[in-house]
Amino acid sequence: MAAFPALLLLFVAVVSGQIQITPREAVRQVGESLDVLCKVNYPISFCRVEIGRESYTIPSNSPAPGDPTYYGRGLQEGECGAHITNIKEAWNGDVYCSVPQQIGSREIKQSMKLIVARPPGNPELIVSPPQNELKEGETIRAICRVPRGRPAANITWHLGDEEILNGLKPPVVSNSSEPGLEDVTQELNKVLTADDDRKQLACRVSHLGLNRPLEARRQLDVQYPPRRADGNSDEQITIFGLKIQEDGRLNVTVRSNPEPTVEWKVSDVTLVPGHPNSHPNENSVWTALHPLRLPQDEVHGSGYYNVTLVLSPVTSEDVERNYFLALSNKHGEKRLMVKLSTLEQPAAQASILRLNVYGMELEAGAIVGIVVGVLILLLAVFLVVFAKATDRWCFAGSPPLDGDSEAPLPPHDDVKGAENPTHDHEYIGNGNTKKPDTPV
Numbered sequence: 001m002a003a004f005p006a007l008l009l010l011f012v013a014v015v016s017g018q019i020q021i022t023p024r025e026a027v028r029q030v031g032e033s034l035d036v037l038c039k040v041n042y043p044i045s046f047c048r049v050e051i052g053r054e055s056y057t058i059p060s061n062s063p064a065p066g067d068p069t070y071y072g073r074g075l076q077e078g079e080c081g082a083h084i085t086n087i088k089e090a091w092n093g094d095v096y097c098s099v100p101q102q103i104g105s106r107e108i109k110q111s112m113k114l115i116v117a118r119p120p121g122n123p124e125l126i127v128s129p130p131q132n133e134l135k136e137g138e139t140i141r142a143i144c145r146v147p148r149g150r151p152a153a154n155i156t157w158h159l160g161d162e163e164i165l166n167g168l169k170p171p172v173v174s175n176s177s178e179p180g181l182e183d184v185t186q187e188l189n190k191v192l193t194a195d196d197d198r199k200q201l202a203c204r205v206s207h208l209g210l211n212r213p214l215e216a217r218r219q220l221d222v223q224y225p226p227r228r229a230d231g232n233s234d235e236q237i238t239i240f241g242l243k244i245q246e247d248g249r250l251n252v253t254v255r256s257n258p259e260p261t262v263e264w265k266v267s268d269v270t271l272v273p274g275h276p277n278s279h280p281n282e283n284s285v286w287t288a289l290h291p292l293r294l295p296q297d298e299v300h301g302s303g304y305y306n307v308t309l310v311l312s313p314v315t316s317e318d319v320e321r322n323y324f325l326a327l328s329n330k331h332g333e334k335r336l337m338v339k340l341s342t343l344e345q346p347a348a349q350a351s352i353l354r355l356n357v358y359g360m361e362l363e364a365g366a367i368v369g370i371v372v373g374v375l376i377l378l379l380a381v382f383l384v385v386f387a388k389a390t391d392r393w394c395f396a397g398s399p400p401l402d403g404d405s406e407a408p409l410p411p412h413d414d415v416k417g418a419e420n421p422t423h424d425h426e427y428i429g430n431g432n433t434k435k436p437d438t439p440v
């Protein structure tokens, strides 16, 4: 199989009169230079190159400034190379070299393709459906069209800071209305998520003839019904750490676009933002606050709100009650039941909460846990080996470690019976069951 391309090359070389030209194709910007080398396997007496509409003899006795100059190892080596400088746009096309035939007086010639880069026009981005507000779950079709480039421009897609790699069709290159230039179109299909909201969808165009990429962009407005910010679909939320007789803020962080309408129901009383309510039987005021939009950088996304009910103060009855929170926008409604607790937030739950909101923090906690676990294990192993090696504590009376490695360990009962409940022995037990008071 490997011989086939070589044979083909030989065949081409023979048919074309045995001139080998390198490179066969080159892309250059206007003003750049190019070296083209034509080679035959016999000495030649002259050599000519054709660039654009001009024909040049090289080497020349009296070259004008800007004319191609000879390069190569010499005509007697069969080499006809042209060093072409200051490439012009009009030279886009074939470059020929001609040399005399080995026998006879005819000329033979060979060509290479010079593509003179021409930067494309501005890209055009069309998103359908065309309306500004899009809905989560909806599939958008985006088409980016880049006109009149040579060679065809290169398109990449981006959403916010990330490059989009999925949902792309292969780019389609077609002849432009202007001869010699090419248009490119690429289509993207994407299912929208809440995380896409407020992000810029961009079609970025790079091309040899451009110093910096061109871009067409469109800001996405992806709407969705209210939900818990942590993505948990559980309808019950417990708020910890409230103190009786002090003001309490029941914060629920939610995600919604557009902003949710808030309504709290607490034992027959309906509370809406902007209307503080005294509970009839108590000296306590309940105030529902307007949703507070959280800054995008703090929560790594858009559409986060804190929905808060202020109890001033928290009474012991308040802790017993259930608080019903109804959140709605034009896309749907979410009902949540909030319970209160005067306890501190359990550690595990705090971690889960952080995992959902900040991602990194749980990871840090887990790493600390693993490190502490490994240290405890190492300490336990070290103490056992140390005890056995030095014939101490539980291993008192058993053969030393380096004496006979096949000596069986004393049975577990014996260990208990070996009246040696030293402090260190207890410590091992502690490490394995209760764990020392290192925070995990």
Ligand SMILES: *[C@@H]1O[C@H](CO)[C@@H](O)[C@H](O)[C@H]1NC(C)=O
Pocket (backbone or CB within 6 Å): 239, 240, 241, 249, 250, 251
């Ligand atoms: C609710 O948020 C406020 C900040 O707006 C904070 O001071 C308060 O401690 C939070 N309350 C709870 C129970 O998380």
Ligand SMILES: *[C@@H]1O[C@H](CO)[C@@H](O)[C@H](O)[C@H]1NC(C)=O
Pocket (backbone or CB within 6 Å): 251, 252, 253, 292, 294, 306
């Ligand atoms: C929003 O509520 C969360 C609890 O859900 C609280 O930790 C945070 O401090 C609140 N942020 C603001 C700005 O109120």
